Amino acid sequence: MNKIETVILDFDGTIADTKNSIIQTIQATLEILGLPKANDNEIENLIGLPLEETFIKAAQIKERGILEEAIRIYRENYNSISLDTIQLFPQVASTLQNIYQRGITITVASSKGRDALLLLLNKLNISQYISYTLGEQDVVNKKPAPDMVLMILEQTQSSPQKTLVIGDTVYDIAMGQGANCITCGVTYGYNTKEQLMKQGANYIIDCFGDVPGICI
Numbered sequence: 001m002n003k004i005e006t007v008i009l010d011f012d013g014t015i016a017d018t019k020n021s022i023i024q025t026i027q028a029t030l031e032i033l034g035l036p037k038a039n040d041n042e043i044e045n046l047i048g049l050p051l052e053e054t055f056i057k058a059a060q061i062k063e064r065g066i067l068e069e070a071i072r073i074y075r076e077n078y079n080s081i082s083l084d085t086i087q088l089f090p091q092v093a094s095t096l097q098n099i100y101q102r103g104i105t106i107t108v109a110s111s112k113g114r115d116a117l118l119l120l121l122n123k124l125n126i127s128q129y130i131s132y133t134l135g136e137q138d139v140v141n142k143k144p145a146p147d148m149v150l151m152i153l154e155q156t157q158s159s160p161q162k163t164l165v166i167g168d169t170v171y172d173i174a175m176g177q178g179a180n181c182i183t184c185g186v187t188y189g190y191n192t193k194e195q196l197m198k199q200g201a202n203y204i205i206d207c208f209g210d211v212p213g214i215c216i
Contacts, residue, residue, distance in 0.1 A: 004104060004215040006158040008149055008176070010167035011110040011117060012047055013189030015092045015208065016124065021082035022047055028081070029073045030059055033066065047190045048169035050111050050142040051075075075113055082116065088124050089188060091209035098212050100129040105156050107132040109148040109165075109175070114138060132156060144171040146178030153179060164214060170199040184214060 012018040023043050030037055038058040046054045055061045055070045100106055106129050110117050114135030121127040132155055139147040149165060152158070165176025168189020173196060176183040184203040185196030196204050203214050 004164045005162040006105040008165045009108050010172045013168035018086050021085040025078045025081050048171045050136050096129040105131050107152050109134045111136045144174035149179035173199045173201045
């Protein structure tokens with residue numbers, strides 16, 4: 001295969017363990033709205049999708065006005081909750097430093113809001129390795145549509161054949177496939193190895209520290 005020149009990373013479940021922060025913020029939002037709690041497992045299964053879809057599917061919110069208010073409340077409260085509950089997965093920081101020093105361009109494409117994303121990348125002390133960051137508000141068509149990847153390819157002048165999209169869900173893999181990029185699934189996030197294999201990821205790894213071996 002061609003040597004990888006650009007890496008596009010998902011955030012939740014790929015480089016950072018955000019499960020508790022997302023579940024806690026969803027439940028806090030529903031409580032503020034006076035709505036019944038959602039099922040924690042159902043919320044977890046929806047992580048990786050845009051926030052709007054999570055509220056529709058996990059909390060059965062159908063009315064547009066309530067949905068918009070839920071998203072506003074979530075974003076208003078997420079930062080304060082997440083800063084104390086999010087941590088990097090093993091070997092993420094050292095691996096990012098490794099591939100950054102090789103001259104590989106590292107970017108992030110996440111269903112998170114961009115402001116929260118930038119805050120967290122800085123808090124986790126890895127922002128110095130990231131050249132370009134996209135959040136859910138940056139594209140009209142969100143994951144699993146390929147729009148975020150296509151935008152990064154354009155902004156970084158990268159070739160799909162030399163770009164590796166890394167994520168923990170079938171939505172991430174589908175996003176990369178839609179842009180004709182090489183894809184890699186990680187098994188420690190929110191989807192299983194079997195789900196990632198069924199989606200057709202080019203590579204599947206159990207540890208983020210295995211990424212440099214794919215980039216050769």
